[in-house]
Amino acid sequence: MEEQMAKIDLSNISHTYNPLDPKPTYALNPFSMTWENGKRYAILGPSGCGKTTMLNIVSGLVRPSKGEILFDETPVTDLKTEDRNIAQVFQFPVIYNTMTVYDNLAFPLRCREFTKEKIEERVKAVSDTLNLSSFLNSPARKLTADQKQLISLGRGLVREDVAAVLMDEPLTVIDPDLKFRLRRNLKEINEQYKTTLVYVTHDQNEAMTFAENIIVMDQGEIVQVGLPKDLFEKPKTTFVGYFIGSPAMNIFHSTVSSDHEVKINDTTIKTNSNLGNLKDKNVKLGIRSEFIELAEKEKSNTVKIKLTRVEDFGNFKLLTGKMGDLVIKSKVEREKPIPDGELNLYFPPEKCCVYSDEKLV
Amino acid sequence: MSKLYTFLKYFFITFWTVFVVAPFLWAVSTSFKDFQSVNSKVTYIPWLDFEPTLEGWRVLVKSPAKGGVDIVEPYFNSIFVTCTASLISIVLGTLAAYALSRFTFKAGFVRNNDITFFFISQRIMPPIVLSIPFFIFLSTIGLLDSLLGLVVVYIVLLMPIAVWIMVDFFNRVPKELDETALIDGCNPYQAFYKVVLPNSIPGLIVAGMFCIIFGWIDFFFAFILTFTEVQLLPVKVVALNSSITPWWSLSASALVSVAPLIIVAFIVERYLSKGNLSGALK
Numbered sequence: 272m273e274e275q276m277a278k279i280d281l282s283n284i285s286h287t288y289n290p291l292d293p294k295p296t297y298a299l300n301p302f303s304m305t306w307e308n309g310k311r312y313a314i315l316g317p318s319g320c321g322k323t324t325m326l327n328i329v330s331g332l333v334r335p336s337k338g339e340i341l342f343d344e345t346p347v348t349d350l351k352t353e354d355r356n357i358a359q360v361f362q363f364p365v366i367y368n369t370m371t372v373y374d375n376l377a378f379p380l381r382c383r384e385f386t387k388e389k390i391e392e393r394v395k396a397v398s399d400t401l402n403l404s405s406f407l408n409s410p411a412r413k414l415t416a417d418q419k420q421l422i423s424l425g426r427g428l429v430r431e432d433v434a435a436v437l438m439d440e441p442l443t444v445i446d447p448d449l450k451f452r453l454r455r456n457l458k459e460i461n462e463q464y465k466t467t468l469v470y471v472t473h474d475q476n477e478a479m480t481f482a483e484n485i486i487v488m489d490q491g492e493i494v495q496v497g498l499p500k501d502l503f504e505k506p507k508t509t510f511v512g513y514f515i516g517s518p519a520m521n522i523f524h525s526t527v528s529s530d531h532e533v534k535i536n537d538t539t540i541k542t543n544s545n546l547g548n549l550k551d552k553n554v555k556l557g558i559r560s561e562f563i564e565l566a567e568k569e570k571s572n573t574v575k576i577k578l579t580r581v582e583d584f585g586n587f588k589l590l591t592g593k594m595g596d597l598v599i600k601s602k603v604e605r606e607k608p609i610p611d612g613e614l615n616l617y618f619p620p621e622k623c624c625v626y627s628d629e630k631l632v
Numbered sequence: 633m634s635k636l637y638t639f640l641k642y643f644f645i646t647f648w649t650v651f652v653v654a655p656f657l658w659a660v661s662t663s664f665k666d667f668q669s670v671n672s673k674v675t676y677i678p679w680l681d682f683e684p685t686l687e688g689w690r691v692l693v694k695s696p697a698k699g700g701v702d703i704v705e706p707y708f709n710s711i712f713v714t715c716t717a718s719l720i721s722i723v724l725g726t727l728a729a730y731a732l733s734r735f736t737f738k739a740g741f742v743r744n745n746d747i748t749f750f751f752i753s754q755r756i757m758p759p760i761v762l763s764i765p766f767f768i769f770l771s772t773i774g775l776l777d778s779l780l781g782l783v784v785v786y787i788v789l790l791m792p793i794a795v796w797i798m799v800d801f802f803n804r805v806p807k808e809l810d811e812t813a814l815i816d817g818c819n820p821y822q823a824f825y826k827v828v829l830p831n832s833i834p835g836l837i838v839a840g841m842f843c844i845i846f847g848w849i850d851f852f853f854a855f856i857l858t859f860t861e862v863q864l865l866p867v868k869v870v871a872l873n874s875s876i877t878p879w880w881s882l883s884a885s886a887l888v889s890v891a892p893l894i895i896v897a898f899i900v901e902r903y904l905s906k907g908n909l910s911g912a913l914k
Contacts, residue, residue, distance in 0.1 A: 332811050352814040365812045369830040382817030426816060 277342040277434040279306040279329065279467070284338035286324055298324045300491045301337065306435065309465035311458065313482030315472060317514070321491040322471045326437045329469070330357045342434050353382075358427035359437040363444060364419035366411045372398075373407040376425045383430070397425045400456055417445040424453075428460060435467035442477070454481055475515050487511050503559070504622070509629045512557045518589065518600050520557045522626070527552045533625060536595050538574050542623040544632045555626040560589070562622035563601040566615040573615040574599070581609055592616070656887075663688045663883035670879045688880030692888070703868050703885055710848065710865035711892070713779055717786030718843035722836065724787075725794025730824060732795070733802035734810065751795040754788065759852050762788075770857055777861045785853050790843040797842065801835030802828070834903060841900045845893060865889055 281304045287295035299321045306312055314322045327333035329340060331352035339348050347355055358379070367375050376397060380390045398404045401421045406414060411422055420441065427436045442450045458481065461468050472478050478485050479499045487495045487502065487510075495507040506512040512520030525533040525540070530547040532539050533556050540556060566573045576592030576599055583605065590601045590609065601616055603609070625632045662670060664684040675681035694700020728751070731737075732744050766785055767776070775781030805828060813823035829836075854864035863871075869885045872878060 330815055332814070351819075352811070353817050353819050357815060359812070359815045361808045361812070363806075363808070365806065365808045367809075367813075367827055367831070369833075379816035382822070423812070426812070 277467075278308045278344075279435060280339075280341040280344070281305070281325075281329070282339045282341065284325075284328060284335045284340070286321075286328060286333065286335045286337075290336050295336075297491050299328075299335075302493045303338075304486070304493065304496070306467055306469065309461070309467055310484060311461050311482045312467075312469045312484050312486060313472060313478035314469065314486045314488060315475060315478040315514075316488035317473055320488045322488055323439055325488075326359065326439055326469065326471060329435070330359045330437055331355045332359075356430075356432065356434050357437060358430060358433045358435070360420075360423050360427045360439065360441040362440040364416060364423045366414075366419050366422050368410075368412040370411055371408055372403060372411050372414070372422060375411045375422050376403075376407075376429050379426050379430050393429050393431070397429045400428070400460065401425050401453075417449060420444050421453075428466075431464060431466075433466065435469055437469045437471075439471045440473070441470075457481070475517075487514065489514070505624060505631065506557070507631045509555060509557060509626050512624070512626075516559060516561075518560055518602075520559055520624075521563070521599055522555050522557045523597055523599075525554055525556045527554055527625075531620075535574065535597065538594070540574075540618055540623060541572050541620040542625055543621050544623070544625045546625060546632060549627050549632065551627055554632070555629070557624040557626055558618055558622055560600040560602045562619055563599070564617040564619070565601075565603055565607060565609075566617040569615050570617070572620060573617045575613055575615055577613055578609070578611070659883040659886050662879050663881075663887060665880050667876075667880075685880075688878070688884045691878070691881040692885055701868070701872055701881065703865060703888070706863045706865045706868040707888070709779060709862060713782045713786060713864060714844055714847035717783045717790055717847050718840060720783070721787050721790035721794045721843050722840055725791045725839065726798050726829075726832075726836065728791075729795050729798030730802055730828070732799050733805075734807070748795065748799050751792040754792045759789075763853070763856050766853065766857060776857060777859045779862055781857060782854065782862070782864070785857060786847050786850070789850065789853070790847055793842045793846060794839045797839040798832070798835055801832055801839075805831055837900055837903050841896055844896055848893060 281302065283301055283303055284299060285297055285301040286299040287297045289295050314325065316322050324333060328335045331347075331350060335348070339346055341347065342355075367378060370378070373394060376394045377390045380393060385393075394407070395404075398407055401424060403418070403421055403425060406418065411419065414422070424438075424441055427433075427438070442453060445453065454477070457468060457470075460466060470478070470481055472481075483498070484496060485499060485502055486493060489508075489510050495502060495511050502511060502515050506515060506520065509520075509522055512522060523535045525535045527546045527549055528534045528539060530545060531543070532541055533546070533554060534540070535556060542556070546554070569575065574594050576594045578590060578592045580591040582589040582591070586605065587602045588605050588607070588609065590603060592599050592601070592614070599616065661676065661678070664678060664686070665675075665682055666685045666687055669675055669682035678684040691700045692703045695702050732748055735744075737744050737747060766788075770776040770781045770785070773781075775784065809831065810820075810823050810828060813827040814820070818826060849866065850864075851866040851870070854867050855870075858864065858867065866889070869882070869889060872882055872885060
C-alpha cells in the first residue's frame with residue numbers, strides 16, 4: 272500500500288467559538304507547531320485548555336478561525352474531515368450499535384473501498400492486537416464499556432495509511448491493568464507501523480510514559496513543548512512547574528539580590544541563571560522537591576526549616592517543612608534518618624529555576 | 633406488608649385489565665347479535681343466551697344497493713391516506729429533525745428551538761382553527777374531496793409529531809457518532825443513513841406509530857374535507873348510525889377499525905422490548 276503518513280504542520284492556528292462577538296474569547300491562542308511523521312505526542316493540560324479543540328482542528332471537525340494546517344506541505348485547512356485521512360478516538364467509546372464488532376472495525380476500510388481480502392487481513396491484525404478476536408461476530412452493543420473503547424481504538428488503528436491517529440483521553444474508561452498494556456501496545460504499533468500518534472490527556476504519568484514529545488497547554492496557550500526530562504527539570508513557566516510532577520514544584524516569592532542570587536526571606540540562594548538583565552526584581556524561585564537535599568549543617572545555599580510532617584510513600588519519604596510562612600516539600604530516600612525539629616535543606620544552584628513574570632529566566 | 637403489596641398489585645392489574653378488555657368483549661358479543669338480542673334482556677353467552685348471527689358483519693361488506701353500508705372502500709382509503717401521509721411525514725420529519733438537532737440556524741431572532749416549536753405549534757392549535765384555511769386551500773388547488781388532498785392535509789398534521797419525536801431522539805444520539813463516521817470516511821449523507829439512521833430505528837418506530845395512530849383516528853378533517861367522492865373509515869362508521877342504532881354493525885365496524893392499531897401495537901412492542909432504545913454511547 273502507498274505510504275501516506277504525513278508530517279503535520281499547524282501554522283499560526285487560532286480558534287474562537289464566538290467569532291462574531293466584538294471581543295471574541297479564544298479557545299486557542301495563535302500558535303505554530305509541527306508534528307513529525309511517526310512520532311508520539313502527548314498534549315497535556317487541565318480540562319478546558321483547548322486540547323480537544325486542537326485535535327478537532329487537525330481532524331477537520333472544527334475549522335480554525337485563523338491559520339493553516341498542512342499535511343506534508345499541502346494545505347488541508349479547507350478539506351473536509353472525510354477527505355483528510357485522520358483517525359480520531361474520543362474519550363468515551365463511540366461504536367456503531369447496529370453492527371457487529373467485525374463490521375465496526377471494517378467500517379473505515381469499507382468507506383474507503385478497500386478490497387475484501389485487505390479488510391479481512393487488517394481487521395484480523397487489529398483485533399489480535401486488541402484482544403477482540405473472540406468477539407468479532409458479536410453485536411458491538413453487547414460488549415462492556417472498555418471493550419467498546421477498544422473497538423473505537425481499533426477503528427482508528429485499522430487503517431495503515433492514516434496521517435495520524437488522534438486520541439482524546441482514550442483510556443479513561445479502561446481499567447488500570449489493561450490501560451498499562453494498551454499504552455504499551457500503542458507504543459509498539461507506533462514503532463512497528465510508524466503511525467503518528469497524538470494523545471490528549473490530563474494525566475501527566477500517562478503523558479510521560481507514552482510520548483516522546485509532550486505539549487503542555489494552559490488556557491488556550493501552548494506553554495511548553497519538550498521531552499519529559501525538560502518539562503521536569505526546566506519547566507518554562509510556573510504553571511508547568513505546578514502541573515508536572517508530584518508533588519508540584521516548590522515555588523517561592525523572592526527578590527533578586529545580585530546577578531546570580533535571589534533572597535527568600537533573609538536567606539540568599541545562588542542560582543545558575545543570569546539575573547542581571549531583569550528589570551523587575553520580584554521573582555519566583557522554583558525547585559523540584561526531588562532535587563532538594565538534606566544537609567548536615569548550615570552552609571551556602573541551605574535553608575533552615577522547621578519540620579512539620581514526614582510522609583512515607585514506601586519508595587521515598589516526603590518531608591514538609593516551614594521556613595517562616597513558606598512551605599517547602601522535599602523528597603528524600605526512605606533509609607535516610609530524619610532529624611527531629613529543625614533541619615537544613617540544600618538547594619543545588621543548577622537545579623534552581625528563577626521565574627520572572629511566571630516565565631523562566 | 634409484601635403480601636398486601638402483592639395483593640394490591642394483582643388487584644389493580646386485574647381491575648385495569650377488566651377495564652380495558654370489557655368494552656372489547658362487549659363489542660365482540662354485540663357484533664354477533666341481532667336487533668332482538670340487543671334490545672331484549674341483557675345476554676352474554678352465544679348459543680345459550682342468544683342466537684349468534686353474522687348480520688352485523690355482513691352489512692359492512694354489502695353494497696348500499698343491497699341494504700348494506702360497504703366500509704371496504706373507506707377502509708382501504710383510510711389505509712392509503714394514513715400510510716402515505718405517515719411515510720412522507722416520517723421521511724421529511726426525520727430529515728428536518730436531523731438538521732435541527734445537528735446544525736445551528738439563525739434567522740433574526742429565530743433559533744433551532746423556535747423552529748422546532750413552530751412545528752409543534754401546528755398541533756397546539758385546535759384543529760377547527762385550521763379547517764377553513766384547509767378548506768379554501770384544497771378547493772383552490774382542486775383537491776377537495778380527494779385522497780391526495782387528504783394526504784396533503786394529514787402530512788401537515790403528522791409531520792410535527794415526527795419532527796418532535798425525532799429531534800428529541802437525535803439530540804440523544806451523541807454528536808461523536810456522526811463525527812466518528814466522518815472520520816472513518818463517510819460523507820455527511822452516508823454518515824446519516826449508514827450510521828445515524830440505523831441507530832435511530834427505535835425513534836423512527838415510535839414516531840411512525842404515533843403518525844399512524846393520529847392519522848388513522850382523525851375524524852374532523854376527514855369529515856370536513858370530503859363529501860361524496862371519497863370517504864374515510866371514521867366518517868363512514870359514524871354514518872352507520874341511524875334512527876334505530878345498529879349496535880351490531882357499529883360494534884363490528886369498531887372492531888375492524890381498531891384492528892390495524894392493535895397489530896401496529898404488537899409490532900412496535902416487540903421492537904421496543906428489544907432494548908434498542910439505549911443510545912450508541914456508553
